[in-house]
Amino acid sequence: MVTVTGEMAVMLDVLGLPQGDGRILEAIALVGPGMETEEFDWGSEKSTYFIFKPAGTDLLFEDGVLASAIVRMQPDAQDPGYGVYPRPAALIDGLPPTATRAEVEDFFGAPERTGAGFVRYEANQRYLHVEFDSDGRIGKLSALLEPV
Template sequence: MTTAIRGEILTYLEAIGADDGSDAMIAAMEAVGTTFSIKEYTSTGVHEKYLIFAKGGVDFLLHDGIVDTVFFHLRDSEKYAAYAHPDALVEGVRFGTSRDEVIDKLGIPRQNKKHYLLYPAGDAFVNIRFRDERVLRVNAQRQDYAAQAESEQAESVSAAEPKPITGEISQLIDAAGSAYGDAVMLDLVDLLGPRLDSHDIDAEDGGGKLLVFDSGGVDLQYRDDALLAALIHVREGDRRPYPRRDALVDGLAFPATREDVHAALGAPNDSRSDLDLYSENGRHVMFNYDDDSLSTISIVHVPHDT
């Protein structure tokens, strides 16, 4: 049985699902008690807005004007001060608490994954993150993303099976999730060309490293020393496209439209206004469109426990 969540996090849970600028959101921001900066992005049709309270150890993430997640840092780091009252955030939970101690205090979680425990709290959830079986940080979030992913996967099984994605892109798909510096990374350098620029990604943007192969038309993003995502440019524009586009995806000629992609690969697992999603074995391949013209292809590795 799950125990009711108690502590200062209740103020922030009230803001989850609230509109940008709502009373609940403002009350939660005032509870942090420090100044903040703003960063905004638009990705796959979703507008993301981050309110970064670096001195307060808190980040707010809004999706399309709705408070989606509040992140709490429980110890000082290079980029963040610790949350002002880390031991009072969730009653019975503090930095370094063991997984077993959390379960003893809060009861059986809704999700018990390798890197986190998820507890329902009203219309929202408390996500307690772990490293080496010890509490690392805490999130207040809007959805049970694991359950949502499982539901979407079950729905996709009943849909028409898409065709395997083959061609030179398969080397990038197979590399997703591989370790930074692994032998497969040398194979990617051979595929994409030796000229690359390496950039460190700020911690507030998730951390990690970005490798930009300008002549190869591909960007590789590493996080936690693993290949998280690859972005392939396939259309002439601001960036040089992949140089061997006719060999990139078997059966797909470039320039390509959404109709061309469907003809080559079959029905996608999911489709939205600006993208088609094909998934297999924890890897998502997204075909991204601009007015039905294929502009980029994204490959994302999704570990089974996230």
């Protein structure tokens, strides 16, 4: 397991907390103001998104529990309405925000899971999903409660 320090550690630390828990404000303070919400009812599961488009960040609550935080490091071609995280160099201490896959693996070591465009690590007793853009650089970082 790796230890993440920096602003992404705040997001990892608040995962698993119920919606409305004041400690989640620590993560919201990093990306707010300018929040929109969207809710989806999938029958057996309810999803609520706190969307911070100017900061390129979404917080996802599944059945009232914070399940993930998705942070865009590069412009999102699929949704050009999103900005990028305002302080990308502050997200993970010591990891450049434009790191390549090789640089990420050199920094963290062997990933827990890999795919064509991503690596995933167990981090801070949660999961850190690193998605790469078409240039092979970090495109998104996601703090995950469960390994999805």
